[in-house]
Amino acid sequence: ECESEKKSGLPYDVSQEEALKHEEVQKRLNRSITKLKQVTTLFLATILKSKPKIPYSILYMAKVLYSALKAKFPTAHEKDLLKIIGNLIYYRYINSAIVAPDAFDIIDLKADSNLNNDQRRNLGSIAKILQFAASKKGFGDESPHLICLNQYIIECHDRFKKFFAECLQVPEPEQQFNMDQYTEATLIAKPVIYISLQELCDTHQLLLDFRDEVAPDPTDNLHELLDDL
Numbered sequence: 001e002c003e004s005e006k007k008s009g010l011p012y013d014v015s016q017e018e019a020l021k022h023e024e025v026q027k028r029l030n031r032s033i034t035k036l037k038q039v040t041t042l043f044l045a046t047i048l049k050s051k052p053k054i055p056y057s058i059l060y061m062a063k064v065l066y067s068a069l070k071a072k073f074p075t076a077h078e079k080d081l082l083k084i085i086g087n088l089i090y091y092r093y094i095n096s097a098i099v100a101p102d103a104f105d106i107i108d109l110k111a112d113s114n115l116n117n118d119q120r121r122n123l124g125s126i127a128k129i130l131q132f133a134a135s136k137k138g139f140g141d142e143s144p145h146l147i148c149l150n151q152y153i154i155e156c157h158d159r160f161k162k163f164f165a166e167c168l169q170v171p172e173p174e175q176q177f178n179m180d181q182y183t184e185a186t187l188i189a190k191p192v193i194y195i196s197l198q199e200l201c202d203t204h205q206l207l208l209d210f211r212d213e214v215a216p217d218p219t220d221n222l223h224e225l226l227d228d229l
Helices: 023-048 056-072 078-099 117-135 144-167 197-209 221-228
Strands: none
Touching: 023 078, 023 117, 023 144, 056 078, 056 144, 078 117, 078 144, 117 144, 197 221
16 A cells, blocks of 8 residues: 555565566665665664673683684684674674564563564564674575665675674683682682583583593593593
8 A cells, every 4th residue: 555545556466576666666665775774774883882781701702712713724714704703793692682672671561562563574674684794695686676785784794894803802711800720719708600410411521522632631630530420
């Protein structure tokens, strides 16, 4: 229907290619794409300023992952490594909060209210563009009407790359938490670690699998402990 709330008279039973030839469809599509770019730019600008709000653990994981990838693939291009870092920081951490902000208490909703389908669809579209930008993936022949977004995605990717590189600039845990190997000895209240039985088994298995890397010295006490266990 048109904005006048009267039926447009356009046929329903047409292919996507035929529908895109109609002037009214083109007008609405262009308007929607323009609005999508505007709102996505606002989301991106907020994300690019969000490093201080990202948990240190996520940032440090990104730093360790980058170092491991650099050591494993020394000839890999920086841009390819940053795409993997982007997958961790954006897709695994930020994306879910954009798609379902109500599930992470990012927005306040009344007890009896939920995001409607249009709102979820709009958030999904924004998240998809940002996801494509983080991994530098564009639209192809499967979505010819969205190929015009590819240049915008490239521009967003360049901004994302700088952000992901900044996220790698974090101190080591000892510096971050101002701790060293003697810290515990000086504490009046000793730290308590809560760990489940499954986590205990998993940690034990990791030590068994990588004992020679964790303790390369064969006389290390860790080997004796692991043998006893």
